[in-house]
Amino acid sequence: MVSSPNSPWLKYMSLGVLVVQTASLVLTMRFSRTLKEDGPRYLASSAVVSAELLKIFTCTLLVFRDNNFRLREMNQLLREEIVNKPMETMKLAVPAGIYTLQNNLLYVALSNLDAATYQVTYQLKILTTALFSVSMLGKRLGSYQWISLLLLMAGIVLVQWPTESEGDSEKKVLSASSQFVGLMAVLVACVSSGFAGVYFEKILKETKQSVWLRNIQLGVFSFVFGFVGMMVYDGEAVREAGMFQGYNLVACTVVVLQAMGGLIIAVVIKYADNILKGFATSLSIIVSTVISYFVLKDFNPTGLFFFGAVLVVAATFLYGYESKPAGVSTAKM
Template sequence: MNQNKSIFMKYGTLILITLQTTILVLTLRYSRKNSSQDEAYFNSTAVFLSEFVKFFICMAVIIYSDSFLGLYYVFRDEVFGKPKELSKILVPAFLYTVQNNLLFLALTNLDAATYQVTYQFKIITTALFSRWILNKDLSNRQWCSLFMLMLGVILVQWPNDNHRSSSIQMNENRLIGLISIILSSLSSGFSGVYFEKLIKVSKSQSLWIRNLQLAILSCLFASFTIIVYDFNEINLKGFFYGYNSLTYMVIGLQAFGGICVSLVMKYADNILKGFATTISIILSSLCSHFIFDDFSSSLNFFIGASLVVLSTMLYSF
């Protein structure tokens, strides 16, 4: 019975993370594509609200697993009672906030298929930071897969006839999207490895307590982003300017993503995560081409995407 439950949780979690990743990318892209620059919602407010939702999800989980009194003790003893432990979360909280803002910027300027494939560059950054920070050894097969992945990402971004026929503004936007993905991959790699080390070193605090600390600090950094970049515009137009049902769906999916990642860390493994990534890339490419008419494949993209999918599987096994 326990074995059946374990199998159900493992594969159920992978189905969730696959659907969440695919639907989030497609929904976010659609919400940005169908809004003009003057009518679009503010990225900074959407990031803040997603972190705010994560904060309440973490509290709900702690209450469910313990009680309201238990939540009070968590805030008293683990959040406000350990400022040194809380300060250790500053780095990943800042980087996650940057990463989430870059995600919006990337999907404003790139189609979902190109974004999904290129964002697998984070596998390379995560591997390198794991080698540097956690002293993890990589096999020859994994090094080969990273080289293959790099080649695939380069081919996906390689200019083709479709890109040459685009306007100069479109090329500039594509460059902005590419830079956003590279920076986001660096942020994702470092923050993920840093957070993993923090969890392994500080075993006295549960994953959900760490997630609660992370959500609190991320909300603070997201608030700072609002003030620095969009305060005047928000004052003029309002905090929820440009919001619709699709925007709230994006916020909910992004917040839910944090839960999915936690579940994957607990129940799944790298092999199944590789399968999830592969399926997500394929689904995003098909939807981007057939549903949104947002993407025209080329030989470069097909070869590059195939290399990325193959390298992802090779690295995971």
Template sequence: MAHYASNRIFKKSRHLLPINTTIPKNEPRICYLSRQQMSLVVLVVQNTLLVLMMRYSRTQKAADQPLYLASTAVVMAEMVKIAACFIILRWQHSSWQDFGQQIKMDVIGKPRGLLIMMIPSGLYALQNNLLYIALSNLEAATFQITYQLKILSTAIFSVLLLGRSLNRTQWFALTMLMAGVTLVQTQQVMTAAVPDEPNSKDTHFQNPWIGLLAVLTSCVSSGFAGCYFEKILKTSTTSMWIRNIQLSLCGAFFSLLGMMIYDLPLIRAGGLFQGYDCMTWLVIINQALGGLLVAIVVKYADNILKGFATSISIIVSSIISFYLFAFQPTLGFIAGAIIVLIAMIIYSKESMPKSTSITKLYS
């Protein structure tokens, strides 16, 4: 949209990203960006790094090095998230006494708040485990594109849970999205049928059908949990960090339960941190802090436009995958990726307020 505005107007730009909210003129800005816009920019960077690092940690292992258990990584991420929330909440209080009083009053003293967060936390725990499975069986770029189907599920659940309405153009964009993802997945399955040259570092067998099923299930859980959490945040006066503590406590419970059910024998045999290295811990920290970043985006921006910003990382992931994982995109993959990106742009444009003109957007 920038080519419609002059350079003079662009230099004075206050709204570089489309946000479906009203931004006060006196709001503090970072590098000329509002809190909403900055959070979305950081989210693009975080998503790109998370996908690439997770893919690398799951495939680029030496033959004699065991693969870390995804369930333990999910549990560790929840622990890091809880610690981060406590640190931020403590920083917001002047004394330990005030901090402890709020924890006692809003977390311990309100068990109903924990019960409310059981649904999204369970779905997020499922989603986090499925991401590891998906990235163990799909190329990073293919995963990024296919994962954009969460925009479709988010849109549907936003209509059902949040009472939003979509126009014909938005439904057309969502149809384009499905077509583009289908084309990309078709190319992925066809490519997987032809074995690659042996790689001493990549000894992992990939099944694109398992990866696809994991992504689709994750998209549905992400869409519902995201809209559910958005409704809770925007209809409640409870602190966002208290909500995240409640969410993380419940998420840790479900993640720990899943780890004990599925991987307890392996943990007894090889230990909780088997296969862990520096990259594994970077993935865990990135995933934990990324979850908090998503909560900030949902609070200050919009759950659907969050997906638009995330889709930008497709381009970055594809370029880096080309050099890092020797990823060779086909013409079908490129065509599908372009369709997905166009669909995201159309959907985002339709999500902007009708009263916001080009001149207002860049003035």
């Protein structure tokens, strides 16, 4: 590429792509799980498997390109780095299993929470990533970053603060129960995201393999785990109507966005920095909130929510202020 990695337009272009991808994935996934259809709804477990297949295919093409489009050289590289190094390859089984669980949990969360609440609450992964980075990688956080984590916790509490709503008591109980399930799914996803991200970062830093090659290894394990999970939990539905039942344009869009998410993050890490990633996160929250309110109409913001969201956005910016010396990375979210 002619432009320097530090070129401003590359940084802001990668920022813009990340904002669009993050907000689009959350909103499209939420819309797909609430859309009323005549036939069966697509299986979340099937979407996870399909996304992994697409990611493997895309990364294979990128490795093919890196080897000057020579099939023999690519096959030799894959054999040497994957088949002939089984112990190195097996290390990816741990984050692959966790990412598979996380991806399924996100569907559960967005089936029970509005897009805006999910998007803000999911920023708790910043805290889990920081804690795992300190404990697993021995990294040190600056004072601004610890303050930002406290602001993050306060913002999450305010966003999730219960509010009185009109309607019968049965509807309130069902709504509260649904929100609890969604909240628990997000919290578990945050913990798994933090651990798997730091674990994957540790693996990447210990070897010289490309990110694309590592993502192929990761994708193969994720596909196996995802396929087994799909057959265990949705095996009867798959046997009756097939793996791709309920797939439409919206479902296919969700699969594509989910598959490309990890690849976009890799590009952002290469061309941008943590402060710009904070911009992307914050902007995606704002975009998701606006669209959730005006388009999906599944969200009624309160004063506490707005105040909590402001704290989360402020915490994101503050955390990035000292991110370079601290070096906390979230390679995949």
